[in-house]
Amino acid sequence: MPLKRIITIILILIVAASLIAAFTIMPGGPGRKSALPQKQIGVITLEGVIMSGSSGFLSAAGTDDILRQLHDAAEDPDIAALVIRINSPGGTVAASxxxxxxxxxxxxxGKKLVVSMGDVAAxxxxxxSCAADKIVANPGTTTGSIGVIMEFQNIEGLYDKLGLKENVIKSAPHKDIGSPTRPMTEDERAILQDMINxxxxxxxxxxxxxxxxxxxxVKKLADGRVYxxxxxxxxxxxxxxxxxxDAIKIAADLAGIKGKPVIKEYGKKSTLEALLSGVKSIVNTFLDPAFGIRLPADPGTTLPTWRDFSHHSYFLDYLPDKVAQSYLYP
Structure with missing residues (x-):
């Protein structure tokens, strides 16, 4: 499918979603309060590749939003227990x-914490998940993958075929560690292995x-395999x-909540956000690797260079979630 046609379809979908939202979003009246019981169960959804920053359109699960939701839940006097619904293959180490x-x-x-695992919580x-009082998984949930991986591409052969040569001026021997245009030295491999360890x-x-x-x-189970x-x-x-x-019920029992618990969802999507989320799914279909298209997560950024693509973590900024998930597991 021609790139021009795909871009046109994406723009039409975004405009349509905005117009629909304009007619469906109705603000609540001023001073409106709900008479909810004091003890409630909070729910936070963590979905996608975990990385630092904000969760924007066409991006992964940014920590800024989830951190804020966790903080709000901890400070909320009405919340007696929190359920974190996780559907994530992992992400960067620091963000996790x-x-x-x-x-x-x-x-x-003082709140009880329960994790509910979806398709994957690896x-x-x-x-x-290990922060929780209780972890609840589906029988077919993919979890585990306890380990760390760091990958670097070597495109030296491609440069040779294209007749390209990179000139590097550096302040110290290891300043260009992980360079994709030359083989990795044993010293560099040892440095990176120490970090991984x-x-x-x-x-x-x-x-x-x-x-x-x-x-x-734990080490016997932590060989990187999934369960x-x-x-x-x-x-x-x-x-x-x-x-x-089941996770909600367990959280209610731990918190001593009798009867049907009241659920408070943090970060619940507005009508516009829900529509854009649907558009995102459609866009990700068009951004399948088969189309050969790469769209930056931030519309204001420039397209990546070969050097950018050679660095492992850079893929998260440019590939759609479903592709990026197969590249990075901390």
Missing amino acids: QELYQEALRVKES SGGYMV EMYGQFVDIVAKGRHMDVEE TGTQAKKLGLVDEIGNYY
């Missing part, structure tokens, strides 16, 4: 650690603390097999 730490603060505020998604140790410690397991016991929800329960990586509503 940020969410884990903030989730711990929810527990420190790697960084599992790291965040340290981050791996941090991950293992988080799992050991959250699951009340011995570090050596089904059923396997994870047998291994002690999750607590219960169940769906979202």
